[in-house]
Amino acid sequence: MTSAPPIHLPTEIVVQIVAYVAANESAQASLFTCCLVSRQWYSCAITSLYENPRIDTGASFKGFTNTICPPIGARKSKWNLGALVRRLDLSTLVHHSSPSLTARLMGRVKDNLEVLIAPRASFASNSLPALSKCSKLQLLDLSLVATPVPFEDLKKSLSNLQGLHTLRLPQSTSITGSDSFSIPWSPKIRRLQFSGHFSAAPMRSFPWPPSLTNLTLKNCDDLSLANLSSLMCSPSLSRTLKRLTISGQNRRLSSESISSILALIPELSFLSIPGDMVDGTFFELLCHIGIPTLKVLEFGYPAVDPAVYFTTEGLLKALEYGLPNLSAVGFAEVFCSDDETLDDDAVDNFLLDRMEKSNSLQPSIGNVQSGVYYV
Template identity: 55%
Template sequence: MPSSPQSHLPTEIIVQIISYVSADNRDRQKTLHACCLVSHQWYSAAVAYLYERPLVNTGIAFQRFTETISPPLGARKNKLNLGSFVHRLNLSHLVHHSSNSLTARLLGRVKGNLEVFAAPSLTFTISSLPALSKCLNLRNLDLSLVHDPIPFPALKQAISKHKKLTTLRLPQSTILTEPESARIPWPPSLQRLQISGRFNPLLIPTFSWPPALTSLALKNCSDLSVTNLGSLLSSPQLGSTLRRLTISGANRGVQPESINAIPAFLPNLTFLSVPGDMVDESFFDIICHMFPPLALTVLEFGLPCADLQLNFSTKSLVNALKTGLTNVREVGFANELVTDQLATEHDEIDDVLRQLEEHRVSQSGSGTQDEAQIGVYLLP
């Protein structure tokens, strides 16, 4: 019996199928690999999608990936430059699976189109900086898990020409106030910065922040006492440009007095997330007496530093919403802080937020585009 002739699909149709498959994150890697094995035509259409954001969260997957992207000397090499297809590379799940030289070499192989990079904890070192400096298409750089001390001036020099970089998370060992770093320019488009490590409170008020900075996160800082946090927040530049501030529960030295300083220094914030257990009644007392009201539209009580409880009453929050927080539309609570009593009082907070929105609508004649964005929500 004669075999049926093979059907031929136009390449445009195959690319359409591949792009649809690529959007499904459940079995994306496995399915795209299967597509590459269908034929030469399917391989040509699917290979770029396969390597665009490789899943390398295990040692075996990482080994196979590196042997393909950066084969050992003398090994057979692919005619295609597979590293040029990589746009997102997340190595944050890896610990002992790489080496300093391999991480640096791998960065060198994928530098052409790499846009998002999350570094591994142990094998990203100062030796990786020359390769990192050539990844000029980076938009998001996450070094937050890096343990090896990297001099801040050297890191800043390596990324100073990254014109597309908008988000940066610094290593845990960062020391921000090394004087020589002030002469090195920040990436011009850097908007979101996460600080870890430590800084000198005597020098931080004159610290040169990224000129386009609008969002700042503090996580794994060694000392966020009243003095240190006050020195950081007192920067005139931050008071002018900063719109989002997140203080994680994973910081040392945070006190309620530290949180109380935020409204005075940064009245133009539109988003504020702080450890829920570090907010007490005095925070709302201060806010109730502020005029004009703060610009805040979102207020989050995040994961706690120490105690799994809130140290303020719903009544205090509601009073503040009616006075110094009249622009707030959303209030978030970490799941760990939600007690049975607070759960029953959510409706009261919701009602106040919706009343405030109705008042804004009556004053301006226009409301928010999505009413679902008004009210209380839980943080994952």
């Protein structure tokens, strides 16, 4: 008995099949199988296999690095597979790599890398030369990095990355002087997560990225009133910043610190703050100062205590007199579960009534719906 001849599919059809496979969350094993079918299937699937590798175990990391940057003396692929990598997420790795291996890996994937999420323990200063050559990098997440990386050296390595628009600084960042201030930022940074230790005095003249519109403060060692006021007092920041998020994961945060934001950044469209850091004084200041540009106010996860220290009446008064164009209020679900002091239905009804009376408001702001939502 003779076997039937293999069926040849047009390359266009194979490409469509591979695209369908790649859209699946558990696509990596299937894409690898596609590469084994034939040379035609290999050429269609190899890019999808490597552009966003799933590296979530020590074994997968070892297999990936042995292929991308094999050890000395090992057989090397004739293809530059590192150039296919566009997104590299190493966030699940802890002790699976070393600073030298991470630096060598980054050197191999630098050509087309667009997103890098760095590992906690093996990203260090020796990775910066390779990082500076990732000319297509758009998002750099160093928020997990625990090894101290000099801020001046990091800034130098990023200054020529023309496409970088999102940066999350390491939690080990330390800014105690102005030596780094003259080094230019990457010119297109719009989103910045600021973390680490800084001294109040030099931060009064801290040069923020000129295109910055979205700032998150997270894992800062000291966000006391004096430090936060120094950090946010830049005139350029008040002109460009539209979205501000202050995470509950900051030390020495207080209600006084949160209230100071209202006077320092008067033209925000989005503000997210820990819900347990807000009291009646915050809403009294809102009524007095007013932020007509604010569209979304979010009471995020608590810094210390899963309880609210303001009343629904205080919030509604601020909505009426200090926030004339606010369309949405967000609450961390922990504040709405069993707390009878917070009437989120009353807030929702107020906002929806306002929207019905005004033709100028849109039904949604970005990904946030008008009215009350939960985070």
